[in-house]
Amino acid sequence: MDKPVIILGATGIAQSALEIFNSNQVMVYGFLDEDESMHGTEINTVSVLGNPEDDGFLKLIGKKSEAFVAVDDVKYRKYLVKMLNEKRKVQPVNAIHNTANISTDAVIGHGNFINARVVIGTGAEIGQHCIFHTGAIIDYKAKLGDFVQVGAGSVINSEVTVEEGAFIGSGVTIVSGVKIGKNARIGAGSVVIASVGDNETVFGNPAQKVK
Structure with missing residues (x-):
């Protein structure tokens, strides 16, 4: 994988996803999470940048980075996948x-x-x-x-x-x-x-x- 990855979600399986990408020498650009109290914090030196619906971060997905949805809740996972499909015309890796x-x-x-x-x-x-x-x-x-x-x-x-x-x-x-x-x-x-x-x-x- 040539591009870095942005992980949507910063709890649950997110930290394990970070480990997986690290183990495959894939750079993780940052996390996006709806919990504002996590914004500006770090998970294993990788920053929680902001909200998954923030267009300023979403616009990075596609040409400059890949995306992975690290959310356990099926309903919200489906919502984020649909958002990436429709707004960025991409499928998560x-x-x-x-x-x-x-x-x-x-x-x-x-x-x-x-x-x-x-x-x-x-x-x-x-x-x-x-x-x-x-x-x-x-x-x-x-x-x-x-x-x-x-x-x-x-x-x-x-x-x-x-x-x-x-x-x-x-x-x-x-x-x-x-x-x-x-x-x-x-x-x-x-x-x-x-x-x-x-x-x-x-x-x-x-x-x-x-x-």
């Missing part, structure tokens, strides 16, 4: 830790956060703007939609389908062939042996619907 193991046959979209020791297997399809925490495993031919979040140490086995906006907590196991619906939520440590519907929340071993 991927933040991929140099210890991640990604198959050359995997297909990966834009704007994904892929932390240390994540494994993405052969033929896996990853959408855009997903978050994969440390040590998550996405096995071969699994298909994940946009804005999916996978917790640390979770295992998504072969040919699983995870639809847009689903949240999978830490230490979850999803057995082969299961489908996880749009905006579904899987509680930490769960073992999912049956498909989960749109907007459903499940928890436990085996995972059961939470009413």
Whole structure:
């Protein structure tokens, strides 16, 4: 990556994103965050410059710098991605830790956060703007939609389908062939042996619907 990166968001995964870019020798120009109390402060010597919606900073994105959206909240993440698409005509770049193991046959979209020791297997399809925490495993031919979040140490086995906006907590196991619906939520440590519907929340071993 030739251009420096501006990170939108300065909390949550933002500091990890900074580490990822540093580990890949990519310069981070600064952070943008809506919390005014953070403006003018530094995170590991990198300044929080101002608000993500400040046109003075946004105009740097495109010709002079790339952007990465480091926001955990899906709704706000979608808002910032849409803003970058419409105002700057750009897609956020991927933040991929140099210890991640990604198959050359995997297909990966834009704007994904892929932390240390994540494994993405052969033929896996990853959408855009997903978050994969440390040590998550996405096995071969699994298909994940946009804005999916996978917790640390979770295992998504072969040919699983995870639809847009689903949240999978830490230490979850999803057995082969299961489908996880749009905006579904899987509680930490769960073992999912049956498909989960749109907007459903499940928890436990085996995972059961939470009413």
